[in-house]
Amino acid sequence: MGKKGKKEKKGRGAEKTAAKMEKKVSKRSRKEEEDLEALLAHFQALDATKTQVVETPCPPPSPRLHASLSAHPDKDELILFGGEYFNGQKTSVYNELYTYSIRKDAWTKVEIPNPPPRRCAHQAVVVPQGGGQLWIFGGEFASPDGEQFYHYKDLWVLHLATKTWEQVRATGGPSGRSGHRMVAWKRQLILFGGFHETTRDYIYYNDVYAFDLDTFTWSRLCPSGTGPTPRSGCQMSVTPQGSIVIYGGYSKQRVKKDVDRGTQHSDMFLLQPVDGREGKWGWTRINPAGAKPTPRSGFSVAVTPNHQTLLFGGVCDEEEEESLEGDFLNDLHFYDATRNRWFAGQLKGPKSEKRKRRRGRKAEPEGADKQERGGAGAQEPLEVVREVVAEDGTVVTIKQVLAAPVPAGQPQSEEEDSPDEAGGPVVEPSPRSNAMLAVKHGRLYLYGGMFEAGDRQVTLSDLYCLDLHKMQEWTALVEADPASQTHPGTDAPVCSVPGPTAPVPQGLITWPSATYLPHGDTSGTPPRGRVRVHRRPLEELHHWHGSAPILVAMVILLNIGVAILFINFFI
Structure with a gap:
């Protein structure tokens, strides 16, 4: 009884501390939100001038981060909404809506009257009801200087059949937040986690809410059991058995004044109805087997046609008190809920001639294999150099190192008959975090993301496609545009923006201020790309973006002070 009482007392103490912090954050948040309301009102006045639906064919969207990419439930289309872009000095937030026609390989900008206010880091879920609906909750708006934030708690629905926006005003919903996760479960939207930040x-x-798509009402769920600790940016997906999986995520806590420590979570939980009843839920912690992803934040999630959960990329942090470094990744992992097991995604490479290998056939002697690979016919990794001319005339050089094709005689696994062998380099998107994913007709579409080169953030706008049935190679539908990455005050793009890359058996791919390293995976997967650089998760980017103009001003004032002292000394 004594131990139980202690635990209950400790639990109540944590709840009281969280309630105090929420009250404190809410008070400061109201002041910041009042300051931003005038700017938001100005943008809404501009949106109010739109009185009819206008669809305009356009080039690919400009670079943006923390937007949402969704697959249309009926058409061969992808839907891109919102997002933000930081150019080194100013933050721009969008409420633009784009569609990408998969068949035509073409983008269209769709302007619809009365859209949601500009936002990023929201959640978007597509459901088939009523000819298709896109539901959007929350997110945030940042002031141009990146110093203030407005966290939304509104709920919107885009009726895809009629191309109309509707704000759904339902009480009892979640508080304003960003970085939360939301999924469609039966005829409900289930929302978990997120964060709210002031200056x-x-x-x-770590709260859970359900929105009923029939009654348009919110309800807060109180699952039994021990659930995940508070976090944002986690994996949330629905299993074939009707459970909801929560994996990983990011949170931070204050260790001393003005010093915070981030945590990359790698635990996993199931949220499921208790005894099959929809009104009562329970948490269960699980420990999957297999090739688990390394702890990371900023990874992206999608659900495959066979109901496995796919995880792409992200960044592994190494954090000290006042510095943060990380390895950006471009690896793939699959979680099979039926078997409770992780699998590393492995690309087969471009298709070549079919070869049959009978079971029990012995591999060639090791010496012969080495001789074959090291002979005169062996191919070295190929370096490809491209020059791109930006609009201002600047010539940007892009270097890529492509792996040599695997020799046709290399021994294979003896388990299967007639596998297709790789016949060329495996093309992949460059390492990144916060890419946007969508799956349509068994194909995975990947848009954008970000990495950091030195002290600069590079926001990508490339688009890739991967056939999840064949798992052979990525196809670049829209390649990265170096000219779009010019920061104010510079004469050239922030770095050579990488195009499609390939795993490299030896050596390095170098960019200015960044290095692309082969990823040594002990689980037996092929090498994956890494970029080792300084970086910040979404929450840390808030302060990083906002501090840039302040640092410039401090340097200027310091120089003026030194000049005055110098003049006084000689006078």
Whole structure:
């Protein structure tokens, strides 16, 4: 009884501390939100001038981060909404809506009256009801200087059949937040976690809400059992058995004044109805087997045609008190809920001639294999150099190192008959975090993301496609545009923006201020790309973006002070 009482007392103490922090954050948040309301009102006035639906064919969207990419439930289309872009000095937030026609390989900008206010880091879920609906909750708006944030708690639906926006005003919903996750479960939307941040304070959530798509009502769920700790940016997906999986995520806590420590979570939980009843839920912690992803934040998630959960990329952090470094990744992992097991995604490479290998056939002697690979016919990795001319006339050089094709005689696994062998380099998107994913007709579409080169953030706008049935190679539908990455005050793009890359058996791929390293995976997967650079997760980017103009001003004032002292000394 004594131990139980202690645990209950400790639990109540944690709840009281969280409630205090939420009250403190809410108070400061109201002041910041009042300051931003005038700017938001100005943008809404501009949106109010739109009185009819206008669809305009256009080039690919400009670079943006923390947007949402969704697959249309009926058409061969992808839907891109919102997002933000930081150019080194100013943050721009969008509420633009784009569609990408898969068949035509073409983008269209769709302007619809009365859209949601500009936002990023929201959640978007597509459901088939009523000819297709896109549901959007929450997100945030940042002031141009990146110093203030407005966290939304509104709920919107885009009726895809009629191309109309509707704000659904339902009480009892989640508080304003960003970085939360939301999925469609039967005829409900289930929402978990997220964070809310002011200039000086922040709070992370682990609450769960359900929105009924029939009655248009919110309800807060109180699952039994021990669930995940508060976090944002986690994996959330629905299993074939009707459970909801929560994996990983990011949170931070204050260790001393003005010093925070981030945590990359790698635990996994199931949220499921208790005894099959939809009104009562319970948490269960699980420990899957297999090739688990390394702890990371900023990874992207999608659900495959066979109901496995796919995880792409992200960044592995190494954090000290006042510095943060990380390895950006471009690896693939699959979680099979039926078997409770992780699998590393492995690309087969471009298709070549079919070969049959009978079971029990012995591999060639090791010496012969080495001789074959090291002979005169062996191919070295190929370096490809491209020059791109930006609009201002600047010539940007892009270097890629492509792996040599695998020799046709290399021994294979003896388990299967007639596998297709790789016949060329495996093309992949460059390492990145916060890419946007969508799956349509068994194909995975990947848009954008970001990495950091030195002290600069590079936001990507490339588009890739991968056939999940064949798992052979990525196809670049829209390649990265170096000219779009010019920062104010510079004469050239921030770095050579990488195009499609390939795993490299030896050596390095170098960019200015960044290095692409082969990823040594002990689980037996092929090498994957890494970029080792300084970086910040979404929450840290808030302060990083906002501090850039302040640092410039401090340097200028310091120089003026030195000049005055110098003049006084000689006078």
